[in-house]
Amino acid sequence: MFRFLHWYWLLLIPVIIYIFFKTQGQGQLKFSSLQLFEDTGIKKTYKHKIGKYLILIGLILLVVALARPQSGERLKNIKKEGLDIVLTLDVSESMRSVDFDPNRLEVAKKVANNFITKRPTDRLGLVIFSGTAYTRIPLTLDHNILERSLEKITTSDVNQEGTAIGMGISIAVNRLKKSDAESKVIILLTDGENNAGQINPTTAAGLAQEMDIKVYTIGVGSNETILPVEVMGQTRYRKYEGGLDEELLTDIAQQTGGKYFRAKDKDALQEIFNKINKLEKTEFKDNNYFQYHELAYGFIKAALLFILVGIFLDRYLFLKIP
Known part of the structure; x- marks a missing residue:
């Protein structure tokens, strides 16, 4: 059996996704033409978005961890x-x-x-x-x-x-x-x-x-x-x-x-x-009962990994061309 002990935290996920896509493209430097970049051999790429998407995934995983995911097994009449x-x-x-x-x-x-x-x-x-x-x-x-x-x-x-x-x-x-x-x-x-x-x-x-x-x-x-x-x-x-x-x-x-x-x-x-x-x-x-095991720690570890890798890619690796 699987459950979220604090399921209401999951309501934040669509909010985070909405804010993420709403803010994409804002604050970037605008150019009338990309011809100058193309003439130098630099091609338009979407690699710079990888970091942002990894950060988004990390934030979603943190919200999932806040919701306290748990797996449980039914124990019945066990002496x-x-x-x-x-x-x-x-x-x-x-x-x-x-x-x-x-x-x-x-x-x-x-x-x-x-x-x-x-x-x-x-x-x-x-x-x-x-x-x-x-x-x-x-x-x-x-x-x-x-x-x-x-x-x-x-x-x-x-x-x-x-x-x-x-x-x-x-x-x-x-x-x-x-x-x-x-x-x-x-x-x-x-x-x-x-x-x-x-x-x-x-x-x-x-x-x-x-x-x-x-x-x-x-x-x-x-x-x-x-x-x-x-x-x-x-x-x-x-x-x-x-x-x-x-x-x-x-x-x-x-x-x-x-x-x-x-x-x-x-x-x-x-x-x-x-x-x-x-x-x-x-x-x-014991009477019938469910024994639950916490899964949040795995989600937290994965979230931190996604966020750290995402920040590295976004800030230090990829050149961003609008």
């Missing part, structure tokens, strides 16, 4: 095995520590992305937190959107300093409270101790316990936090000892029936996600 999982990621400044290469946050994003690709039948969501927390992506089976959002995360995405572990858990619990899945899981990854937010982590863990939500906690980072700092145009490094509250993370996991893990390097973090990936799965059944 799936899966969990509802919310990845809860610490994006505080300490996640910029370079004890992981290139830093803790980038490694966490990469490993989490690998985890997502191994859970194709699960609904996954994404919560990020620093001094406060918010839902980045609600529970979804569209893992492409989740992966693209995860890739763009930076430590500046939450404009409040600190580490609000309790807030991160409570927002994730809120995402899962209406879930009808038999198994609900929060994977909390942090490198700090709770020092911000309006909700105590123990209280948040209690809410998760009441709703039968397991919380798997991951303490990430070595025993030393190493943060890059710009000083007089040069990069210097400041080192800090400790900062990870392993006791709190252990208590949260035990209270909710989960487990606490410690990752001191990239390989350890990958192994932790591999272990979580082996969680027992539960079966649920």
Whole structure:
């Protein structure tokens, strides 16, 4: 099945075509005769129009992309095995520590992305937190959107300093409270101790316990936090000892029936996600629905190519003779 999600943008196409042909020939230098050009061996040519037509095609393709073309397939009564999982990621400044290469946050994003690709039948969501927390992506089976959002995360995405572990858990619990899945899981990854937010982590863990939500906690980072700092145009490094509250993370996991893990390097973090990936799965059944795939990106790439080639031909290659 094919559709345009925002079909009304297509109404611009005839307008663009009308304006294009309306403006052809305007603003050109007029000659009473082309005999002088013909006498010099220069023949009249229409090659100069190729560039303009390529630009026109590019603009039409951009409009098509705005209309959100999508292809879909009908999925009917398919039984799936899966969990509802919310990845809860610490994006505080300490996640910029370079004890992981290139830093803790980038490694966490990469490993989490690998985890997502191994859970194709699960609904996954994404919560990020620093001094406060918010839902980045609600529970979804569209893992492409989740992966693209995860890739763009930076430590500046939450404009409040600190580490609000309790807030991160409570927002994730809120995402899962209406879930009808038999198994609900929060994977909390942090490198700090709770020092911000309006909700105590123990209280948040209690809410998760009441709703039968397991919380798997991951303490990430070595025993030393190493943060890059710009000083007089040069990069210097400041080192800090400790900062990870392993006791709190252990208590949260035990209270909710989960487990606490410690990752001191990239390989350890990958192994932790591999272990979580082996969680027992539960079966649920979907009703009929269409699964759509975005096609706009291909149209955008083609449009840019047509426009760039068209501009080159129109401005630099062909001699225009009216």
